[in-house]
Amino acid sequence: MLSSKVLKRLEGILGQERVKSAPEDLLAYSYDGYLQESLPGAVVFPRTTEEVSAVMKLASAEKVPVTPRGAGTNLSGGSIPVPEGIVVCLTRMNRILEIDERNRLAVAEAGVINGDLQKAVEARGLTYPPDPSSQFISTLGGNVAENAGGLKCLKYGTTRDYLLALEVVLASGEVITTGSRTAKNVTGYDLTRLLCGSEGTLGIITKITVRLLPKPESKRALQAIFPDLGQAGETVARIMGAGITPSIMELMDQGITGAVEDFMHLGLPRDAEAILLIEVDGRQEMVEKEVAQVAELCSAGGASEVKVARSDEENEQIWLARRSVFGALARLSPTTFSEDTTVPVSQLPLMLRKFPEIARRHNVRIAVVAHAGDGNIHPCLSFDERDREEMARVERAAQEIVAESLALGGTLSGEHGIGLSKARFLPMEFDPTTLQIMAQIKRAFDPLGILSPNSFLSQHLAASR
Numbered sequence: 001m002l003s004s005k006v007l008k009r010l011e012g013i014l015g016q017e018r019v020k021s022a023p024e025d026l027l028a029y030s031y032d033g034y035l036q037e038s039l040p041g042a043v044v045f046p047r048t049t050e051e052v053s054a055v056m057k058l059a060s061a062e063k064v065p066v067t068p069r070g071a072g073t074n075l076s077g078g079s080i081p082v083p084e085g086i087v088v089c090l091t092r093m094n095r096i097l098e099i100d101e102r103n104r105l106a107v108a109e110a111g112v113i114n115g116d117l118q119k120a121v122e123a124r125g126l127t128y129p130p131d132p133s134s135q136f137i138s139t140l141g142g143n144v145a146e147n148a149g150g151l152k153c154l155k156y157g158t159t160r161d162y163l164l165a166l167e168v169v170l171a172s173g174e175v176i177t178t179g180s181r182t183a184k185n186v187t188g189y190d191l192t193r194l195l196c197g198s199e200g201t202l203g204i205i206t207k208i209t210v211r212l213l214p215k216p217e218s219k220r221a222l223q224a225i226f227p228d229l230g231q232a233g234e235t236v237a238r239i240m241g242a243g244i245t246p247s248i249m250e251l252m253d254q255g256i257t258g259a260v261e262d263f264m265h266l267g268l269p270r271d272a273e274a275i276l277l278i279e280v281d282g283r284q285e286m287v288e289k290e291v292a293q294v295a296e297l298c299s300a301g302g303a304s305e306v307k308v309a310r311s312d313e314e315n316e317q318i319w320l321a322r323r324s325v326f327g328a329l330a331r332l333s334p335t336t337f338s339e340d341t342t343v344p345v346s347q348l349p350l351m352l353r354k355f356p357e358i359a360r361r362h363n364v365r366i367a368v369v370a371h372a373g374d375g376n377i378h379p380c381l382s383f384d385e386r387d388r389e390e391m392a393r394v395e396r397a398a399q400e401i402v403a404e405s406l407a408l409g410g411t412l413s414g415e416h417g418i419g420l421s422k423a424r425f426l427p428m429e430f431d432p433t434t435l436q437i438m439a440q441i442k443r444a445f446d447p448l449g450i451l452s453p454n455s456f457l458s459q460h461l462a463a464s465r
Helices: 002-016 023-028 051-060 112-122 140-146 191-195 229-241 256-263 284-300 312-323 327-328 347-360 388-407 423-429 433-447 459-464
Strands: 042-044 066-069 086-089 096-100 105-109 164-169 175-180 203-210 218-226 248-253 274-282 305-308 335-338 365-371 376-383
Touching: 002 042, 002 051, 023 042, 023 191, 042 433, 051 066, 051 164, 051 203, 066 140, 066 203, 096 112, 105 112, 105 140, 112 140, 140 203, 164 191, 175 191, 218 229, 218 284, 218 312, 229 248, 229 274, 229 284, 229 347, 248 256, 248 312, 248 347, 256 312, 256 327, 274 284, 274 312, 284 305, 312 327, 327 335, 327 376, 347 365, 347 376, 347 388, 376 388, 388 423, 423 433
Parallel strands: 042 086, 066 086
Antiparallel strands: 096 105, 105 203, 164 175, 164 203, 218 274, 218 305, 248 274, 248 365, 335 376, 365 376
């Protein structure tokens, strides 16, 4: 149990109203989007970097573990707290501090919601491309900690590609700044990119400077229906090979389509093995040319029907199916878990064909949605976590998904992170020397090991001591 002395000192830093230790309050911060839960000893809500620093100085002095947290949308268990540790929740640090149109950048606190920043910059004719599915809930600090992706990664890249500078509180309570406001900067080690995707293990991000782009002049979506899943995957590779880079290219398999149709009644064809949802953006004349090329490639690749949006309303209608996926899956069973793996785009057709085989082999339900253009696949497993025998089969299926992805030259995670969910798989992708270097970096930033100590590196830190 967190000592009364530490609780009193936290209240002295933040005030009683921003330190929560009642069981019902702790329960609300004991879980994220993953399957596990763990009760912290306290949850604190700083409003300034100075307050975060003071909390970390106390935690360091008392050797109390700390877990940074944004909105808790993490899908790999990275924000699940250490028992009796402190959760530092950054949602009250939620100010957009600056939008600089001339230099195309924005400065925001870590608790700003992604979608709020997008709306603010779009009102000025600019755009911030990283758009995770949780964009209307998740915070920028969490996005940076996970190097969040989204639907537009195919053309625009991930969070890391838009970071210019960070303000970070270290485990010791010291405050550092990394990067700069300039478009080019090769001064020293690139700590900004190192901290991005570090999952709360190296420091607590408090302020973020991101680069912005001009808002695209036009965009157009299309929907292509495929009777064969493999043909859909091959068409994705063919589109990318043709030199066209859509802003978005999503794939839904038959299981996803059926679940969405049951939920939303959109008139989706239940007999189709796959649906591709594709969007191109840019200047009007280029959009018209590329959407016609994509439609032609889909038809040549075996699509039985291709529907091109002719208005903004039709654009939105096409994307309604994709936005409804996880709500639809949540209705199928007591538990739904979205796996996350990435393979080279050329291997996408082969990987897609493996999921039905894995599902049959382990007698589990797997439906697939994918950011198909960059090979990032989300096999969604539906099950009942209270059923131990079924959970064992789900675990075996997850292990096989990981092994097959790596065998095709893929990686463990494209955007959800490693967290608790995939830490055990790291030695399958990295050699011992690489893992040892990661452990050494962790110790350099956090010698006492108090920041997110049950993170993806925990077992490798212990092994390398």
